Amino acid sequence: MTPVSDPGRAAPAPAPVPVPVRSSDSDGSVVDPAEFENLSRSLTTGAHFLQPESLESAMLRPSSYKASHYLHDEEQEGVISEAEGEDEDDSQISEDLDNVRPHEETPLISHSRRHSITARSTTSAVTEIDTPFLNNTSPTRFWFIFSQILTAYFISCFDGTIMASSHPVITSYFNASNSASWLSTAFLLTSSAFQPLLGRLSDALGRKPLFVGALGIFAAATTWCALANSIESFILGRAFCGIGAGGVMTIGSIIVSDLVPIENRGVYQSYINMNYGVGSSLGAAAGGAMADYLGWRWEFGVQIPPLLICMVVAWIAIPDDLGIQGERKGVWQALKEFDIRGSLLLTTAITFVILGLNLGGNVLPWSHPFVIASLVIFAITFPVFLWVESWVHKPIMPLHLLNRQPRGNLIFSNVIAAIVANSILFNIPLYFQAVLLTSATSSGLRLIIPTIAASSTGTFVGFAVTWTGRLKWPVLSGTICILIGTIGLVFLQRDLPSWVYLFILLPSSIGQGFQFPGTFMAILAASPQAEQAVVTSTLMLWRSLGQVLGVASSSLVVQNALLHYLRQYVTGEGRDEIIRRVRESVEEVAKLEPKYREQVIVSYEAALRLTFITCAVFAFASVVMIWPIKLPRLGVRKRK
DSSP, X not given: OOOOOXXXXXXXXXXXXXXXXXXXXXXXXXXXXXXXXXXXXXXXXXXXXXXXXXXXXXXXXXXXXXXXXXXXXXTOOOEEOOOTTOOOSOHXXXXXXXXXXXXXXXHHHHHHHHHHHHHHHHHHHHHHHHOXXXXXXXXXXXXXXXXXXXXXXXXXXXXXXXXXXXXXXXHHHTTOGGGTHHHHHHHHHHHHHHHHXXXXXXXXHOHHHHHHHHHHHHHHHHHHHHHOXXXXXXXXXXXXXXXXXXXXXHHHHHHHHHHSOGGGHHHHHHHHHHHHHHHHHHHHHHXXXXXXXXXXXXXXXXXXXXXXXXXXXXXXXXXTTTTOOSSOOOHHHHHHTXXXXXXXXXXXXXXXXXXXXXXXXXXXXXXXXXXHHHHHHHHHHHHHHHHHHHHOSSOSSOGGGTSSTTHHHHXXXXXXXXXXXHHHXXXXXXXXXXXXXXXXXXXXXXXXXXXXXXXXXXXXXHHHHHHHOOOHHHHHHHHHXXXXXXXXXXXXXXXXXXXXXXXXXXXXXXXXXXXXXXXXXXXHHTSOGXXXXXXXXXXXXXXXXXXXXXXXXXXXXXXXXXXXXXXXXXXXXXXXXXXXHHHHOTTHHHHSOHHHHHHHHHHHHHHHHHHHHHHHHHHHHHHHHHTXXXXXXXXXXXXX
């Protein structure tokens, strides 16, 4: 690129970089490097896995692009593009172009403005070289911000796997084992419902108040869970935990995108991946041990001090105006621009279908008026939700993304993977404790290796896709591995060697590590630049719904099948009392007389095997969805 020789003239913009078509599966297009800087500042996601945007842009940008073409001014007033007549999506860029472009009536004024902007941009270029981070963030401030984001992510992952390994202990304490699914369902439901809202509000109000507020809600709700005196109170506390944790994950990811240049994002996402693996594995191991030796309340109590420290650091370190698009807006003004109707209808539909499926045949008979009413409400609100999303200006779930290949296949396959993953995560500790009669500590330790395998595979996939440029192999490999893993779970038996139980979850965990980040990169490569943000948010919303439905649907199968098999296998005096005891508390299984204990174990084993068979059917459907699709190679962008 030719350097600027005349300080009174703006440097010409570099020509767009033509990317050669490397595959017949898609059409190539000329990619403007400036598109990817806009993406790094606008992409919102609450994902825990490797983000693809840095991997793609690093291959497409010219090496001199950052310092000489796309410059940030010192006040973060916007990005100045110096190419005349260029079509930009950002309205602020268009306004700056109008100011820079000379007019016949005021040539001297226009010239002086151009001179001023060029001089300021040159100064900004020096500033960009001095600090490797965006928004003129110093390295010291960045690491303060990033460290507390990592800490908050760690606590969120720790909290999630604690519940997976110790929910039998908690529900047994309240004599409510048949309500176990609500501990995770309440959390996932509120997290799914509020993620789009929090992401949109952060553009209007700034990242800082939303992130600090989410940390505050998370800390308060965690305290609530630690002090809960009933299962109803505990479930309500978990619902508020979902709001806080969902906000932390969503806004934290957005903050990283605000501060880290897109070509370096993969490095920092690797830190997040490793942090995710450590937090998840430690939660799985320590959660069961704490429940056994200290009491389950301490699982939540230990999270409160680091959350409060994160709040203080975030309040001091995060800039007040970080992330604000245009002028700062009020909460009400920001809410008016959000798809409130769609969000409320979706939340209502999902809540009532989960209520109906979890209560029907488990707590209440299927003929009970409340169960029937719940399913009827779902049958009404979900079609209305689809109708609203078909015409609303900014839908939370754009329907056109779901009915076209390959994006529709990728999204629905990802939903199935989330359903299967959460079904396994929620039910395998129950198998260990109810069938193998292991402690919560032992069942938690068995989750360490799978969680490490999933996060390590996800990190590997990011680098491997960058090297090969191929996008289909990780997605297809992931679906096949998940299918193999679920089939393996179907054949679990009590008399297998101990090492089998230790490694039985590896295939499905490795499959998740392949599929989740692979899908993310594939769906971005298969979408035009204008749809990047909406595709990302849609993928994350559907994945969150898959997590909710995974817990709810597996609980539906387990609880109804368990009741059926208990009535079939348990015989003798006091049969009804035994059935009641073991459905309310998993710990009661080990306390039964040998005759009844064997009957109950056989019932649990049969019910859980049926659940794993259901997971295998879903996993096969996911393979069928992915097998025929064609994907572009990395760096080949689909035309609009």
